[in-house]
Each structure stands twice: as C-alpha cells, then as structure tokens.
Amino acid sequence: MSPLWRTSALVFLAILLSPHALTAAQLTPAGIAYTPQVSACPSGTSLVRSTGMTHQNLSQGEEGYVSSRQAKVLPAAWSTYLANVEHSAAQQHTSLPAYVKEVLSCAGDRPTLGIATSGGGHRAAFFGAGVLNALDGRNATSVGAGTGGLLQTASYLSGLSGGSWLLTSLVQAGFPTIPSLIFGLNAGGANSFGGFLTQFDLFQVSNNTIVENEFLETLLGEVSGKAAEGFHVTIADVWARTLSRHFVNGTTAANFLDPNFTHGAGETFSSLVNLPIFQAHQIPFPIVIGDTLSTHENDSTIVTGDEVPLSNPIYEFNVFEFGSFDPMLASFIPMSMLGSHGATCVTGFDQTAFVAGVSSNLWSEFNTSAAALQASEIGPIIDVINATFPQSGIRLDSAIVPNPFVGVAPTTYLDSSETQIALVDGGIDGQVIPIQPLLVKARDVDVIVAIDASADTEDNFTDGASLIATQDRVNLFPTAYSFPPVPATAAGFTAANLTKRPTFFGCNTSTSAPLLIYIANGGAPLGQVPQTNVSTFTDTFSASTIQGFLDQTFDIATQGIAVGDEKDPEWPVCLACAVVDRARARKGVDRSGACVGCLQRYCAS
Numbered sequence: 201m202s203p204l205w206r207t208s209a210l211v212f213l214a215i216l217l218s219p220h221a222l223t224a225a226q227l228t229p230a231g232i233a234y235t236p237q238v239s240a241c242p243s244g245t246s247l248v249r250s251t252g253m254t255h256q257n258l259s260q261g262e263e264g265y266v267s268s269r270q271a272k273v274l275p276a277a278w279s280t281y282l283a284n285v286e287h288s289a290a291q292q293h294t295s296l297p298a299y300v301k302e303v304l305s306c307a308g309d310r311p312t313l314g315i316a317t318s319g320g321g322h323r324a325a326f327f328g329a330g331v332l333n334a335l336d337g338r339n340a341t342s343v344g345a346g347t348g349g350l351l352q353t354a355s356y357l358s359g360l361s362g363g364s365w366l367l368t369s370l371v372q373a374g375f376p377t378i379p380s381l382i383f384g385l386n387a388g389g390a391n392s393f394g395g396f397l398t399q400f401d402l403f404q405v406s407n408n409t410i411v412e413n414e415f416l417e418t419l420l421g422e423v424s425g426k427a428a429e430g431f432h433v434t435i436a437d438v439w440a441r442t443l444s445r446h447f448v449n450g451t452t453a454a455n456f457l458d459p460n461f462t463h464g465a466g467e468t469f470s471s472l473v474n475l476p477i478f479q480a481h482q483i484p485f486p487i488v489i490g491d492t493l494s495t496h497e498n499d500s501t502i503v504t505g506d507e508v509p510l511s512n513p514i515y516e517f518n519v520f521e522f523g524s525f526d527p528m529l530a531s532f533i534p535m536s537m538l539g540s541h542g543a544t545c546v547t548g549f550d551q552t553a554f555v556a557g558v559s560s561n562l563w564s565e566f567n568t569s570a571a572a573l574q575a576s577e578i579g580p581i582i583d584v585i586n587a588t589f590p591q592s593g594i595r596l597d598s599a600i601v602p603n604p605f606v607g608v609a610p611t612t613y614l615d616s617s618e619t620q621i622a623l624v625d626g627g628i629d630g631q632v633i634p635i636q637p638l639l640v641k642a643r644d645v646d647v648i649v650a651i652d653a654s655a656d657t658e659d660n661f662t663d664g665a666s667l668i669a670t671q672d673r674v675n676l677f678p679t680a681y682s683f684p685p686v687p688a689t690a691a692g693f694t695a696a697n698l699t700k701r702p703t704f705f706g707c708n709t710s711t712s713a714p715l716l717i718y719i720a721n722g723g724a725p726l727g728q729v730p731q732t733n734v735s736t737f738t739d740t741f742s743a744s745t746i747q748g749f750l751d752q753t754f755d756i757a758t759q760g761i762a763v764g765d766e767k768d769p770e771w772p773v774c775l776a777c778a779v780v781d782r783a784r785a786r787k788g789v790d791r792s793g794a795c796v797g798c799l800q801r802y803c804a805s
C-alpha cells in the first residue's frame with residue numbers, strides 16, 4: 201500500500217460523509233451478493249458439534265473426503281511421485297532403499313502428508329506458490345528435478361494470511377497449475393478466474409483521485425447490504441471486497457474498475473464442495489485459520505512483538521466447518537451457517553473472500569493507540585466506516601463474526617459469554633505458518649511440509665520465529681498437540697543455517713509428533729541476487745518480477761543443501777526419505793541405504 205492511498209481516502213472521506221449516501225436501493229450486484237441471508241433456525245436443532253477436548257474427532261464431511269481421497273486418489277499419486285523420485289535418483293546414480301518403495305506402494309502403510317503455507321502478504325503468496333509449483337507433478341521441470349508429484353499426494357493443505365490468498369484462490373479456481381493461477385486462466389466467461397491481477401494495488405488502484413475515490417466508494421457500497429441486514433461491518437469487510445477482485449473468480453483486468461460486476465461476491469467457502477475437483481477428491485483438504493482478540497485474554501502469553509496471546513483459541517475455516525479444535529473450545533458449526541447466532545440462522549456469510557480477509561486482517565496491529573490508528577494508513581477508512589455505519593461496542597480493526605458458541609465451555613472458552621467474536625490475521629500470534637490444524641491428532645498427519653515466508657529479519661527474510669512460537673504454544677496444550685523440538689531462539693536457527701536450506705525436525709525424537717520438513721525463505725539461493733524478500737506491504741508486481749520470484753523459489757525448493765552454487769543431487773531422495781520416515785517407523789523397519797546419510801545431513805532434531 202502506498203501513502204497515496206491516505207491522501208485519496210481523505211478526499212474520498214469528504215465526498216462520502218453523508219450517512220445515508222448508501223442505501224439498500226443503491227446496492228450493486230456485488231452488494232446484493234455480499235449480503236447474508238437471515239432466517240429463523242428450525243426449532244430444536246443445535247448447530248454446534250463438540251469434538252471432544254482431548255481426543256478431538258473430525259466432521260463426517262472431512263472424514264469422508266479424506267478417506268475417499270486416500271483410498272481412491274492417493275495410491276496413483278504416490279506411485280507417480282515414487283516414479284519421479286526414482287527416475288531422478290537413477291540419473292544421479294543413486295537409489296532409494298527398498299523400504300521407501302514398499303511404504304509408498306502398500307495400502308495402510310502410506311504416510312499422511314500435510315502442507316502448510318505461511319503468511320506474509322504477496323511475498324508469502326508467491327513463495328508458497330513457488331514451492332507448490334516445485335512439488336507439482338503437472339510441471340515437467342519439477343518432475344525432472346525429482347520433487348514433482350508430492351503436491352498431489354497431500355491429504356491436507358493449510359494457509360493463513362498471504363498463504364490463504366494462495367490457498368483460497370487455488371481451490372476456488374479449480375486447482376489450476378501455479379502459472380495459470382497467478383497469470384490468469386484466460387478461460388473466458390464472466391465468472392472465470394482472471395489471475396492475481398497484481399498490476400492493481402489492493403487499495404490504491406489509481407493515482408487519479410476520481411477513479412480512486414469511485415473504487416473505494418464501490419467497496420463501501422458493497423458492504424452496505426450486510427450492514428443493512430443488521431451485521432457489523434468493519435475494515436475486514438472492505439478488505440474482503442478488494443481481495444475478492446484478486447483471489448476469487450469474476451474479475452479481469454478489463455472489468456476491474458467496473459462496479460456492475462459481482463467480482464466474486466456471493467461465492468461461499470462452503471460451496472466449494474460442489475466443485476468437480478472436490479467431488480472427485482482431487483485436491484488436498486483445504487484449511488484456513490484466523491486468530492482472535494478478546495477482552496478476556498491472558499496477555500502474559502503474547503510473544504514479544506506480536507499481538508495475540510498464544511493461549512487464545514485458533515479458529516479454523518474448512519469447507520465443512522468453522523470453529524476450533526483447541527481444547528478450551530473444541531466445537532464447530534457448519535461452515536455454510538457462519539454468522540448464525542442463537543436461534544437466528546444465517547447463510548451467505550462465509551464468502552470465500554471474507555475467509556481470506558479474516559485470515560489476512562493484520563490491520564489490528566496498527567491499533568496500538570487511538571492516535572496511532574488514526575495516523576495509520578487505515579485511519580481514514582476506519583473513519584468512513586464509523587461515519588457511514590455507526591456501530592458501538594465492537595472493534596472496527598477486526599473481523600466481527602456473531603459468536604455461535606455462546607454458552608459453550610464457560611469455564612475454559614474465553615468468549616463463551618460474548619455475542620460477537622473479533623477475528624484477526626492468523627499469523628499475529630507469531631505463528632505465521634498454519635501448522636496447528638495439522639497437529640490435530642484425529643487428522644493423523646505424519647509429515648508436514650512447512651513453507652515459511654515470514655519477514656523476521658531487517659531484510660525481510662525468515663529467521664525461524666514462527667516455529668519457535670508453535671513450539672511454545674504446543675507446550676501450553678501438551679495433551680492436545682505434539683511437535684518436534686526446534687531451536688529455542690532465532691539465533692539457534694541462523695547459526696546452523698536452518699532457514700537457508702531445507703531442514704527436517706523430529707527425525708530422532710518421539711514419533712507421536714509429525715516429522716517436519718521446513719522450507720524457509722531464509723536467503724537467496726545459489727549466489728543469486730535476492731528477489732524473494734519483498735516487504736509484506738508491496739502489492740503491485742509486474743509479470744516479469746513475479747516470474748523471477750517464482751524461478752528463484754523453484755531453486756530454493758529444489759537445491760537441498762547446496763554446495764556453492766551446485767544443488768545437492770541427492771535432495772529429491774532425501775526429501776522422499778523424510779516423507780516416508782514416520783510410516784517406516786510404524787512398520788518397524790530400520791532406515792537404510794541413502795536415507796541414513798540423508799537424515800544425518802538434513803535433520804536438526
């Protein structure tokens with residue numbers, strides 16, 4: 201975002217400040233489609249599902265989806281991946297030990313893989329995309345590198361913030377290849393996917409004040425139907441409507457500024473279960489997370505420099521449900537009913553762009569004081585929201601969702617008596633990689649590929665802080681979650697170069713925790729000029745900049761422990777060794793062959 205936005209928003213403020221300027225009669229097609237529908241709940245029904253506090257169970261929808269995928273789709277995916285690794289190994293005159301092949305070929309032995317892709321704005325969306333591309337069996341270069349095909353074997357894919365932009369856009373567009381996702385499908389049709397459209401900034405779409413004001417006015421108008429229906433609207437709703445133009449079907453460069461298109465409004469996250477690829481169990485089960493701010497929280501568990509305490513519940517959005525597996529809440533409602541409260545049933549609230557907007561709502565970070573918020577880039581838009589939709593008793597810097605869990609777990613759930621919950625960016629408790637959903641024991645995840653593009657250092661690279669925060673949080677919930685040991689400090693990561701090359705955690709430790717394959721944006725690969733460390737707030741990119749970013753990420757994901765500017769020829773084999781290692785242990789087989797050396801080299805715990 202550029203400071204120019206502030207200037208034009210202030211001009212906009214002057215134009216718009218008539219509280220009745222936006223009435224339901226003036227709703228655009230997007231405004232109509234963004235408005236949730238309200239009805240009385242059928243009497244005697246409860247929307248809330250309890251998962252149990254220590255041995256959480258899954259929804260029927262998820263259970264059915266993942267087991268069908270594992271039975272019908274993954275056997276072929278694993279054998280394709282195995283063939284790719286073997287082909288690459290043969291070219292490097294190395295080979296996989298027999299047990300890797302046995303584990304991947306045998307029903308009941310195969311590992312359960314989850315991939316988590318971090319926050320960090322467009323930087324994270326591109327870095328995550330670049331790593332997924334390097335693991336994608338549809339990309340011949342990735343197949344040639346011996347890493348392609350692993351993406352197709354995943355049971356789960358989680359994303360938060362910038363990673364949720366990648367995840368939601370990818371899923372709702374029908375899981376196209378990464379270049380076609382980012383640069384657009386050119387499939388034609390008003391409701392197809394037009395690409396990330398990074399020639400437009402997220403808020404500052406034009407330097408022409410009139411055009412810019414009209415754009416912001418359009419966004420405000422699009423949330424006014426939701427307000428008129430009695431829901432709170434905040435910065436997160438306006439944010440959702442601009443994100444929708446980049447990460448949801450229905451926008452092209454040509455119609456970008458035209459207010460008469462729906463621009464993705466009305467597309468709900470729960471409706472993605474109807475996509476043919478979902479019906480055919482062709483994609484990993486997608487999960488997005490958000491954090492929460494509460495007046496009842498225990499601030500002594502805030503990681504220094506972050507905003508949300510680690511002891512607060514983490515909320516999960518999946519296509520079937522919304523809620524939290526954390527033991528103090530351990531409850532869900534159907535995703536399609538998000539926004540419901542008491543005896544009021546709501547649909548159409550769970551819009552795909554709103555889910556991504558919640559997960560990337562880092563605006564609350566600007567609110568260290570009323571004056572700081574006012575002086576920040578969102579100060580003017582907060583003022584307009586406040587003036588246009590007068591509301592009291594809520595935060596305008598967060599996403600406000602009616603609390604469906606009133607009265608649930610009153611002794612352990614901090615917001616049990618609150619009628620609204622305030623949701624914010626999934627990474628602002630310091631855990632920028634969405635690992636928590638993959639630690640839920642009922643999901644039985646054996647191995648996690650953790651993609652980390654957090655900007656921790658002065659030059660916007662990663663220093664391992666996110667994994668440290670996850671380790672700290674797991675220590676607060678020892679019966680619910682297990683996590684392999686990671687260094688206690690960022691210095692521990694940097695001293696051993698753990699962010700500069702792929703690192704495995706948990707090789708030598710308890711197998712009750714998943715094994716972690718950590719791929720971080722810790723520095724440029726192979727002596728190249730850095731291109732992957734752009735600021736979290738950079739939102740416009742040319743196609744050639746994006747291509748350079750993706751190509752460099754491809755090298756980061758395929759270099760292994762490089763020697764000079766030579767990639768480790770054994771890296772694809774080592775990756776496969778890590779992927780199967782928990783499944784190997786389950787079979788009671790010892791590591792052998794190339795895997796012994798691989799795990800010595802790549803494991804940090």
Ligand SMILES: *[C@@H]1O[C@H](CO)[C@@H](O)[C@H](O)[C@H]1NC(C)=O
Pocket residue numbers: 250251252253257
């Ligand atoms: C899930 O756990 C809850 C709470 O323990 C229990 O009431 C419910 O029966 C369980 N459901 C299944 C399918 O096991």
Ligand SMILES: *[C@@H]1O[C@H](CO)[C@@H](O)[C@H](O)[C@H]1NC(C)=O
Pocket residue numbers: 372373374385387391392393449467472475
């Ligand atoms: C989005 O558009 C793509 C084509 O560009 C299509 O395959 C996909 O089904 C659409 N998704 C939704 C949710 O309509």
Ligand SMILES: *[C@@H]1O[C@H](CO)[C@@H](O)[C@H](O)[C@H]1NC(C)=O
Pocket residue numbers: 401404405406407
């Ligand atoms: C606005 O002006 C700045 C500075 O001249 C330029 O870098 C930027 O590309 C312009 N933005 C748009 C959307 O035209």
Ligand SMILES: *[C@@H]1O[C@H](CO)[C@@H](O)[C@H](O)[C@H]1NC(C)=O
Pocket residue numbers: 458459460
């Ligand atoms: C959008 O529709 C309105 C009402 O039909 C019309 O006045 C306006 O010119 C249209 N805007 C564009 C950009 O086509």
Ligand SMILES: *[C@@H]1O[C@H](CO)[C@@H](O)[C@H](O)[C@H]1NC(C)=O
Pocket residue numbers: 498500501511
């Ligand atoms: C807040 O968290 C700290 C650190 O985990 C803990 O020692 C303390 O008991 C908690 N306070 C309350 C009121 O729960």
Ligand SMILES: *[C@@H]1O[C@H](CO)[C@@H](O)[C@H](O)[C@H]1NC(C)=O
Pocket residue numbers: 582583586587596
């Ligand atoms: C919203 O407007 C009211 C009335 O002018 C004012 O008292 C309040 O401080 C404003 N709130 C914010 C968050 O700006």
Ligand SMILES: *[C@@H]1O[C@H](CO)[C@@H](O)[C@H](O)[C@H]1NC(C)=O
Pocket residue numbers: 567573582594595596597598
């Ligand atoms: C800023 O944060 C405070 C709590 O620290 C909250 O009460 C207030 O509503 C927030 N302001 C806005 C505009 O959300």
Ligand SMILES: *[C@@H]1O[C@H](CO)[C@@H](O)[C@H](O)[C@H]1NC(C)=O
Pocket residue numbers: 658659660730733734735
């Ligand atoms: C990217 O990293 C290089 C090397 O450390 C540094 O010179 C540059 O300033 C960084 N760029 C950003 C935007 O942080």
Ligand SMILES: *[C@@H]1O[C@H](CO)[C@@H](O)[C@H](O)[C@H]1NC(C)=O
Pocket residue numbers: 695696697
């Ligand atoms: C970390 O990387 C640097 C630069 O490649 C190298 O000089 C150093 O020996 C490495 N340190 C360790 C502990 O591997």
Ligand SMILES: *[C@@H]1O[C@H](CO)[C@@H](O)[C@H](O)[C@H]1NC(C)=O
Pocket residue numbers: 655656657658659660734735736
């Ligand atoms: C990232 O890059 C931006 C722009 O160069 C810079 O202002 C910022 O300080 C850098 N570091 C972090 C941690 O954001």
Ligand SMILES: *[C@@H]1O[C@H](CO)[C@@H](O)[C@H](O)[C@H]1NC(C)=O
Pocket residue numbers: 333338339340341342377378379750751754
């Ligand atoms: C495969 O990945 C490479 C490396 O990023 C990229 O240049 C190429 O466009 C991709 N090809 C396809 C078909 O996706």
Ligand SMILES: *[C@@H]1O[C@H](CO)[C@@H](O)[C@H](O)[C@H]1NC(C)=O
Pocket residue numbers: 707708800803804805
């Ligand atoms: C793991 O155990 C092996 C075999 O005992 C040992 O060689 C290796 O150094 C250990 N690695 C770590 C990181 O503890």
